[in-house]
Amino acid sequence: MTEEDKKLLHTFEGKLRQLLFLYEELKKENLSLRNEIDRKSAKIAQLECNNKELEAKYINLKNARILSINDNDLRDTKQRLAKLVREVDKCIALLNE
Numbered sequence: 632m633t634e635e636d637k638k639l640l641h642t643f644e645g646k647l648r649q650l651l652f653l654y655e656e657l658k659k660e661n662l663s664l665r666n667e668i669d670r671k672s673a674k675i676a677q678l679e680c681n682n683k684e685l686e687a688k689y690i691n692l693k694n695a696r697i698l699s700i701n702d703n704d705l706r707d708t709k710q711r712l713a714k715l716v717r718e719v720d721k722c723i724a725l726l727n728e
Contacts, residue, residue, distance in 0.1 A: 632640075
């Protein structure tokens, strides 16, 4: 083997070592990123579960609020509806003229 061949072989070995080192680094980074994806997926699943629980609580709260309307609220609501009906009647009367 000539001196030039030895030099080329040495250069090749150096580049091969560098390539293997970069490969190992990328493997580690890939594993790290996959672990992070797994953690994020678990967090998303947990947040979705919390969201469903909160939606159920909100619906229950709305239903409870509807059931707990007191007399004053009911009277006020009836008055507002009666006022709206009178306004609609006036508008219909104006359109019929």
